[in-house]
Amino acid sequence: MSVLEAKRVVKTYADGTAALAGVSLAVPAGETLALVGESGSGKTTLLRLFNRMVDPTEGVVRVEGRPVSELDPIVLRRKTGYVPQDGGLIPHWRVERNVDLVPRLLGWDEDRRRARVREMLELVGLSPKVHAPRYPAELSGGQRQRVALARALAADPPVVLLDEPFGALDALTRLELHRQFLELRKTLGKTLVLVTHDLAEAFRLADRIAVMRAGRILQIGVPGELKEAPADPYVRALLDA
Amino acid sequence: MRKALLLLLLATPALAADRVVVGSKNFEESRLLGEIFAQLLESRTDLEVERRLGLAGTQVCFEALKTGAIDVYPEYTGTGLVSILGEPAEGGPARTLNRVRSEFLSRWDLWWISPLGFENSFEVAVPKELAEREGLRTISDLARISKRLRGGFGHEFVGREDGLLGLQRVYGLDFASVQPLQHALKYQAAKAREVDAIDVYTTDARLITHKLVVLEDDRGFFPPYEAAALVRGKAPPEVAAALSLLAGAIDEQTMRAWNLRLQEGKEDEAVVARDALRSLGLVQGEREETAARSAPTLTHYLWDERSALLRRTLEHLSLSALALLAGIVVAVPLGLWLERHRRGAEPTIRLLGMTQTIPSLALLAFFIPFLGVGTLPAIVALWIYSLFPIVRNTYTGVRDADPRAVEAATALGMTPAQILREVRLPLAAPVLMAGIRTAAVLTVGTATLAAFIGAGGLGEPIVTGLQLANAAMILSGAIPAAILALLVDGLLGWVERALRPAGLGSR
Numbered sequence: 001m002s003v004l005e006a007k008r009v010v011k012t013y014a015d016g017t018a019a020l021a022g023v024s025l026a027v028p029a030g031e032t033l034a035l036v037g038e039s040g041s042g043k044t045t046l047l048r049l050f051n052r053m054v055d056p057t058e059g060v061v062r063v064e065g066r067p068v069s070e071l072d073p074i075v076l077r078r079k080t081g082y083v084p085q086d087g088g089l090i091p092h093w094r095v096e097r098n099v100d101l102v103p104r105l106l107g108w109d110e111d112r113r114r115a116r117v118r119e120m121l122e123l124v125g126l127s128p129k130v131h132a133p134r135y136p137a138e139l140s141g142g143q144r145q146r147v148a149l150a151r152a153l154a155a156d157p158p159v160v161l162l163d164e165p166f167g168a169l170d171a172l173t174r175l176e177l178h179r180q181f182l183e184l185r186k187t188l189g190k191t192l193v194l195v196t197h198d199l200a201e202a203f204r205l206a207d208r209i210a211v212m213r214a215g216r217i218l219q220i221g222v223p224g225e226l227k228e229a230p231a232d233p234y235v236r237a238l239l240d241a
Numbered sequence: 242m243r244k245a246l247l248l249l250l251l252a253t254p255a256l257a258a259d260r261v262v263v264g265s266k267n268f269e270e271s272r273l274l275g276e277i278f279a280q281l282l283e284s285r286t287d288l289e290v291e292r293r294l295g296l297a298g299t300q301v302c303f304e305a306l307k308t309g310a311i312d313v314y315p316e317y318t319g320t321g322l323v324s325i326l327g328e329p330a331e332g333g334p335a336r337t338l339n340r341v342r343s344e345f346l347s348r349w350d351l352w353w354i355s356p357l358g359f360e361n362s363f364e365v366a367v368p369k370e371l372a373e374r375e376g377l378r379t380i381s382d383l384a385r386i387s388k389r390l391r392g393g394f395g396h397e398f399v400g401r402e403d404g405l406l407g408l409q410r411v412y413g414l415d416f417a418s419v420q421p422l423q424h425a426l427k428y429q430a431a432k433a434r435e436v437d438a439i440d441v442y443t444t445d446a447r448l449i450t451h452k453l454v455v456l457e458d459d460r461g462f463f464p465p466y467e468a469a470a471l472v473r474g475k476a477p478p479e480v481a482a483a484l485s486l487l488a489g490a491i492d493e494q495t496m497r498a499w500n501l502r503l504q505e506g507k508e509d510e511a512v513v514a515r516d517a518l519r520s521l522g523l524v525q526g527e528r529e530e531t532a533a534r535s536a537p538t539l540t541h542y543l544w545d546e547r548s549a550l551l552r553r554t555l556e557h558l559s560l561s562a563l564a565l566l567a568g569i570v571v572a573v574p575l576g577l578w579l580e581r582h583r584r585g586a587e588p589t590i591r592l593l594g595m596t597q598t599i600p601s602l603a604l605l606a607f608f609i610p611f612l613g614v615g616t617l618p619a620i621v622a623l624w625i626y627s628l629f630p631i632v633r634n635t636y637t638g639v640r641d642a643d644p645r646a647v648e649a650a651t652a653l654g655m656t657p658a659q660i661l662r663e664v665r666l667p668l669a670a671p672v673l674m675a676g677i678r679t680a681a682v683l684t685v686g687t688a689t690l691a692a693f694i695g696a697g698g699l700g701e702p703i704v705t706g707l708q709l710a711n712a713a714m715i716l717s718g719a720i721p722a723a724i725l726a727l728l729v730d731g732l733l734g735w736v737e738r739a740l741r742p743a744g745l746g747s748r
Contacts, residue, residue, distance in 0.1 A: 088649025092742030135744030
């Protein structure tokens, strides 16, 4: 069964911008899907449908079989991991408080939360002792993204949405984080949706890739399919670039 | 403040019956007469007497009297006729008195008690030396050569129909230049020959000390300005009864001598008033000779005045603090509300911004008909000034608080209330505090003007000192007020830094 599903979704913003022009998509459990496209292609809007940061103008969005319109957005978001491009860490909170965000909202008891923060920091390759009491401003860009990842995973959500999580990093740090991501993908077995404008990154990290342009999915498939049978001149041009 | 409020809102006869509020305008003679009224009422009645001396001009005094914020103040019949009733100055003293008596009674139930016995008219004076050189005796003589002369007149006189405006029309006065001057400064300006002709009051002692010659009003332009007590009809009956003892008791020479003690001797009005009442045989007791003090240096003055200074500083602080607290209580929630309802935000903030452009004195005067005089209208006016900076900074601070952090917090399931409390407000705290700090300094500074409507504070010696051209007195209010503003700014700056959330680095 598909964990995430979008059916003929249209999204037109209040200012008239058509972000999605009829998109259908299904993501099975445990898959890592990359949404690839230029800025303005609608990939971020599509991602944000699944935690109700965006509601569709037309069409249906389902999470674990249930239409999201029937779900309380607050409850839905607490069980959906989210990693934005810049980390989006709360600047006046220490790393430990940032990672603790969702467990705290869910009312976990304190011992469990403390253990969880520790575990998560170790999982993403940070030292609880050194990094937990720091403020985001005291970390490097790569460390901040690791913290954001730890925060997204802290309450053990089945689905994690990542919006250009490595976009703002230098090449070396990005490679290092790619390695980490692949490891986590393997060990955690979560359903991951990753937005990126970098096709190479998509090939390296994802099971399947959806190429988007002007609010539509041009082609969706495993890396091999895209390479061997590009369904659209744009996809071919993208691959050749 | 509570009393004024009660009086205003309830105006219960029982409350009003056992006390009387005496007002005055903000120049020496009016203050002295007010003090004389107050002491006479204290000695001859059982009323509790409250003083609101030094209110800013005719308009403020009259409004305060009409609304019952004060019960009595010294007024001049000519001012009543021309400035308040807006009628032309015609006829002699008796006609003027009868006219204002009947009109004030029928329109506002205000009573003119028997005149005190002297006139304090507007007059035009020139330096003695100029008068002798040019052979000036009358205002008509002055008009002949006015094209060569510079006029220096009080602000009120320049704008009054029974002042310069009418004078120009009737006499054809046409000065080379006209400089509006603060009353007390005119004398110094004339003495230094910065100006050639000034407006003066008949009973002003400085006519003698500054070697000025009063020109005869040969066309009878100025109306008679007989001094009298103007009393509310609703005031306790013993007020009018006691004050009528002063009818015809004071002649011009006497009044001028008392004014001299205030203006040149820098004596306290309470002392002069006590001596005055004793010399008139209206109160019991030996006449104490008080030596006229010479103008003290600033440090001596501040030392002598230390207890008054402390009282005024506390008044000033409590005025400012109450206004600021009320401002915070209203403006912070308003700013937060506007952030949730952004459509209304810009218009509301612009509207509040316009309050900043209202001249402070105008705003203070505006509330007198509704709130009377004293502390309450002053706090309300200061409160209005404090709103804009706090609302604006609350709104922008919360609106602009790290949008990426807010977005991530939303996406991870924090509720809007949690985000406001835990993310946006802490991040906005420095900006919000900066708004409060601006408002605080503004309030402490503007509170000096509260003295114009009888609210006390450090503005009191500034306002009085301006009237007396007493630099030490002005500075005894201005310097503490400036220090207070700096201290408040420094303290709130420290609070601002303390509230700056950790993790944001320092500024």
